Amino acid sequence: MSARWTVLALSLAAACQSGEVRDSLAPTRESAYEVVIAPILRERCVGCHGSERAKGGLRLHTPEAIRAGGSMGAVVVPGNVGASELVRRLHLALDDDEHMPPDDKPQLDAAQIATLERWIAAGAPYEGPVDGLVAPQKAPAPTKMAAADPAALSALRNELVHVQAVSQGSHALWIDFAAIAPRTDDALVERLLTPLKSQTSELALARSKVGGATLAFCGRLPALRKLDLRDTKVGDAELAGLGAQPALEELVLARTAITDASVETLLALPALRSVHLWGCQLSPDALARLRAKPTLRVDFGDTPDTVIAEVEDKPKFTSELPSPDLPPAGDPSAPVNAKCPVTGSPINPKYTRTFEGKVIAFCCPNCPGEFDTDPAKYAAKLP
Ligand code: HEC
Numbered sequence: 116m117s118a119r120w121t122v123l124a125l126s127l128a129a130a131c132q133s134g135e136v137r138d139s140l141a142p143t144r145e146s147a148y149e150v151v152i153a154p155i156l157r158e159r160c161v162g163c164h165g166s167e168r169a170k171g172g173l174r175l176h177t178p179e180a181i182r183a184g185g186s187m188g189a190v191v192v193p194g195n196v197g198a199s200e201l202v203r204r205l206h207l208a209l210d211d212d213e214h215m216p217p218d219d220k221p222q223l224d225a226a227q228i229a230t231l232e233r234w235i236a237a238g239a240p241y242e243g244p245v246d247g248l249v250a251p252q253k254a255p256a257p258t259k260m261a262a263a264d265p266a267a268l269s270a271l272r273n274e275l276v277h278v279q280a281v282s283q284g285s286h287a288l289w290i291d292f293a294a295i296a297p298r299t300d301d302a303l304v305e306r307l308l309t310p311l312k313s314q315t316s317e318l319a320l321a322r323s324k325v326g327g328a329t330l331a332f333c334g335r336l337p338a339l340r341k342l343d344l345r346d347t348k349v350g351d352a353e354l355a356g357l358g359a360q361p362a363l364e365e366l367v368l369a370r371t372a373i374t375d376a377s378v379e380t381l382l383a384l385p386a387l388r389s390v391h392l393w394g395c396q397l398s399p400d401a402l403a404r405l406r407a408k409p410t411l412r413v414d415f416g417d418t419p420d421t422v423i424a425e426v427e428d429k430p431k432f433t434s435e436l437p438s439p440d441l442p443p444a445g446d447p448s449a450p451v452n453a454k455c456p457v458t459g460s461p462i463n464p465k466y467t468r469t470f471e472g473k474v475i476a477f478c479c480p481n482c483p484g485e486f487d488t489d490p491a492k493y494a495a496k497l498p
Pocket residue numbers: 156159160161162163164170171172173184185186187188190200201204212213214215216217220223
């Protein structure tokens with residue numbers, strides 16, 4: 116890959132990391148009140164104690180208002196939790212008339228009460244940090260994704276690779292090489308996807324000829340969330356090229372050559388939530404090690420509903436949402452048929468094959484394989 120992309124990938128990774136650090140720690144260093152306390156009051160109290168309303172003569176929406184207290188005087192006594200009316204009210208029985216917030220309103224949880232107490236105990240400062248007070252962990256802000264280069268999208272379509280936005284208005288892309296799987300190799304993937312590295316989010320390479328170079332390339336795609344490698348020659352050594360790819364959530368390895376030796380690779384993928392391993396040579400011990408990870412769903416075809424799962428519970432390689440820029444009519448990548456040649460059902464343009472220069476679409480992911488068993492017979496049913 117080019118140096119430019121290395122730099123981009125590294126700076127994206129750095130941006131994500133610093134974003135996390137900033138969210139959890141840095142603002143607290145600036146003002147625990149702003150980052151931790153004010154949001155709790157805003158969420159649970161300010162509706163009745165704010166600029167619009169001042170129940171009990173109390174407003175809690177600014178430092179000045181909190182200092183001013185309510186009709187009974189100060190509600191926060193800096194450094195003295197026990198003397199603070201605000202805290203006393205939080206601890207009253209729910210059916211006590213003085214309990215805050217009133218019992219028919221959303222209540223604070225124990226952690227929020229402890230947070231308010233810790234802040235008051237520390238002197239209720241409106242500036243600066245408070246030991247031990249950190250903002251609730253937020254997911255790092257999604258990296259702003261630039262729109263894909265139109266020339267790169269055209270290049271894909273000219274090669275009959277299916278590409279569309281993963282959802283309306285998103286720049287993230289679902290890219291499916293199914294129509295040209297037999298001639299899809301490492302060089303082609305790298306050539307077509309290098310300009311789309313930041314946008315490639317769901318990538319289907321089933322039945323293609325890709326190997327280690329593509330896996331290593333995928334390991335460096337910062338936004339890659341789903342990867343389908345079923346029926347490829349990918350084995351343990353190739354798969355290891357993914358490294359600790361940070362975004363990958365779903366991986367389809369059905370009928371690949373991977374073995375027990377890939378367990379470590381799979382466990383090292385930090386975001387992986389689902390792995391599909393039907394038809395792979397894995398020992399019960401290896402499966403048990405994978406299944407010991409509570410956040411990982413392992414689909415091995417050893418449960419009674421797996422046959423159905425393979426047909427229906429496909430990794431949801433994205434919606435039927437219309438592409439914001441669908442290929443114009445007459446586009447060579449548009450399927451020639453409206454009905455599946457295998458079943459006669461309406462087609463789903465996700466599932467395609469190229470046969471004698473025409474793109475043929477199917478109703479489901481199983482029909483292209485069926486088509487391959489006797490293309491001539493099924494081609495006869497095409498318009
Ligand atoms: C649905 C409206 C409502 C919400 C939400 C609410 N309060 Fe109140 N609060 C009242 C009313 C009404 C009073 C006056 C009656 C009373 O004193 O119990 C009051 C009085 C108070 C007083 C006594 C003020 C004084 O000096 O008399 C305190 C302290 C207080 N609330 C704290 C809170 C805190 C802290 C929250 C958020 C965790 C909160 N309240 C949320 C309605 C609300």
